[in-house]
Amino acid sequence: MRGVLKGFALTAGFGGALGICISLAIAQAPPSERKSGFEFMSPESQATQQDDFSNPGMLWVAEGEALWNAKAGATGRSCAECHGDAAVSMKGVAARYPVFFAGSGRPIDLQSRINVCRKTNQDTTPFPLESRELLALSAFIGRQSRGMPITTGEDKRLDPFRARGQELYEQRQGQLNFSCANCHDNNWGRRLASSVIPQSHPTGYPLYRLEWQGLGSLQRRLRNCMIGVRAEPYPYGSQEYVELELFLMTRAMGMPLETPAVRP
Amino acid sequence: MARALINVPAKAKRGDIIEIKALISHPMETGYRTGTDGALVPRDIINRFICTYNGEEIFSADLFPAIAANPFFSFTTTATESGRIAFRWIDDRGQAYLETAEIAVE
Missing domain, CATH: 1.10.760.10 (Cytochrome c-like domain)
Structure with missing residues (x-):
């Protein structure tokens, strides 16, 4: 049953020397108290x-932009050739992932969705998950939705x-x-x-x-x-x-x- | 492969104090870590950063293994004349990575 795990105290030893006691009762923060x-x-x-010139994540965004515009695979097409300007075509996209992917009948996350595109539309090998390239493209696409409300799950x-x-x-x-x-x-x-x-x-x-x-x-x-x-x-x-x-x-x-x- | 993000104001009034920011992508491998084979991963850090304003050095720094990956510098200078602000990062292999920015001073 969701909601109650009452009166439960748990002691976990850390390094054999310290102990903590935590009382547990599952309660998700109400929407008004949600915090990032x-x-x-x-x-x-x-x-x-908050400063794009000190945020090191922007290094990946810059790399992702270069990958977005780079020709890849047997078809010799870049992401940009199909999708155009990412500021327009990718606006809001990352804010709704993971989405339902009809091809597999399951939800798919952004990294895997990029790889599907690489395989089917660029005819090349997918990037390994968590590789620098795939993170860079995900960060670049994610950046296009910065500040937009998350809409996942509709x-x-x-x-x-x-x-x-x-x-x-x-x-x-x-x-x-x-x-x-x-x-x-x-x-x-x-x-x-x-x-x-x-x-x-x-x-x-x-x-x-x-x-x-x-x-x-x-x-x-x-x-x-x-x-x-x-x-x-x-x-x-x-x-x-x-x-x-x-x-x-x-x-x-x-x-x-x-x-x-x-x-x- | 290195990629840098630099921020220099495009325009400034003569005598203004301007802030310059420079961020570069680099692993800053300390040389103290072991890889999956148990052997030490060779040290690979940026050990020197130099910024020049129309050829004159305005800021430089020595870097050491305790500095985190993707080092970020922020410093100020006085806008004296229009020209070029150049950035140079030098790594353990002696390779230099260069970036430049133009500034117009009125």
């Missing part, structure tokens, strides 16, 4: 994100997949036996070691994490959390990740897209 990870950052990190065909994403979000896993919701719904705003726990609203992916010293996707971030609770991460591109992405983006519906965001 941006709001949990230091003013310095916020300033880094398509009714996505409902069963979103429900599975929610199940995964609320399912305990790993040696520490935590669900995503245990931290991000129940304890947001508090600290895990020195880091503030944000609400899980993925408003800025792909984003530049200072910890990564690079750009990464939401799937990479989900892997981080899974390793954190000592669960075995799914492989990149797995259906589970796409369903989680879909659920998380739907929760963030209406919030402005920040791609490329900066996070600690």
